[in-house]
């Protein structure tokens with residue numbers, strides 16, 4: 001018997017599948033659900049017989065966001081002191097084993113952010129992604145402004161976050177938000193097959209591959225820009241810069257050095 005009230009946890013060979021299970025609220029994320037998810041993820045990560053993890057929801061909703069009814073009367077002091085919604089969020093990204101989000105239906109607000117915190121997203125053709133917090137007078141609070149922008153770029157992220165519109169599965173795939181889109185009936189099987197393939201590889205290599213790829217998400221814009229500027233400066237030490245700029249001024253074709 002599962003000890004959880006808001007999620008289901010199954011193990012299928014070396015794969016753990018966590019299903020968000022608050023159907024009446026479209027899997028809206030409340031503290032109890034986040035506590036259970038965090039506990040289950042930590043347990044799976046520590047369990048040597050588990051090699052990969054799937055997080056999924058229902059056919060209608062992966063998760064429709066943070067529970068609006070639970071937070072409608074929240075004040076700043078309580079939100080700040082309790083580190084509201086984000087209190088267990090880091091657990092998801094701290095899991096060292098690969099985590100696949102299998103998304104059908106709505107993945108909105110915190111639901112989209114939960115999917116983004118996973119290592120990759122497989123979507124059903126009925127999936128709808130969005131950060132509609134702006135319509136509630138707030139902004140994404142669990143990573144949406146950061147992870148969505150890294151995933152799909154500034155223009156589209158601004159569009160999504162400032163208008164609150166939804167993005168369908170086809171646009172999500174075009175934008176690089178999801179790795180693949182499959183018919184709804186094939187979502188569970190596809191995610192499981194993917195997880196099984198990962199589970200079949202070496203444990204160290206899959207974990208290190210995940211760690212290495214995720215590191216690319218951590219570099220700050222300012223350090224990236226600083227690196228770029230110093231590289232730009234260093235090119236002024238090269239003969240090719242002298243030749244290239246001289247050729248422009250002398251209205252002739254540049255002849256660069258052969259390596």
Ligand code: CAA
Pocket residue numbers: 024025026028029064065066067068069070085106108109110111113132133136139140141142144
């Ligand atoms: N919180 C609490 N309850 C929610 C919910 C949420 N985020 N989303 C849906 N529900 C509830 C509804 O209130 C409704 O409950 P009742 O039957 O008791 O009225 C039930 O789930 C079914 O929802 P709808 O009747 O609205 O279903 P629908 O199919 O007509 O619409 C929907 C679906 C478009 C997803 C719509 O429910 C919706 O817009 N939900 C809110 C989405 C949202 O704004 N998410 C962002 C939350 S803020 C956030 O997540 C902050 C953050 O960054 C962490």
